[in-house]
Amino acid sequence: MDKVISMIGLATKAGKTVSGEFSVEKAIQGNKAHAVIVSVEASDNTKKKFKNKCEYYKIPLFYYGTTQDLGKATGNKTRMSLAVVDEGFSKSIIKMLDNQVK
Template sequence: MTKQRHKALSLLGMAMRAGKLITGDETVLKAVRQGKALLVIMAGDASENTRKKFQDKCGTYSVKLIEAFDRVTLGEAIGKSERVLMAVTDAGFSKSITQSLTQPTEVEYID
């Protein structure tokens, strides 16, 4: 696992302890609909039904959706059992986690 991806997991754990993370299918869906979710993280091993449902909902409500890790890794990051969906409700955590998961890990060659 790259350093950046490890950082994202650490940030998820901190967000959970700070009370800025929502987990579970229905509670995440509710947060998206209410405009509380700023970022939704979905496990890479989510079912096709769940994947489509949240891609559609996040697209409709303009919430960033990132597919990363697997359900076991996401659960361990926050000290819980397996988790497929998480919603971050804090702007700072959302920005930091997004950067950690989307930044290129390789340094580009500069002429």
């Protein structure tokens, strides 16, 4: 398992993530989300919805991992989206994701 998924798992164990479309939207709109991760397997509509919300609320958005990867990290079978609601964890995850993109 890669470092990003491991870090998401740690954040989840610490209670610092929310997952599932409704919970992630609520975290974004409540200004609780510090980073949002959407599976690369998500539908174009789902990606567009989160892109628009994250742009509006100025929250970093990443398309990363399969639904199984995100599910495993959050203790579920599959997950399409998740939000990191802790600033420290989000900074670490964002740094890892930025490094992987480059």
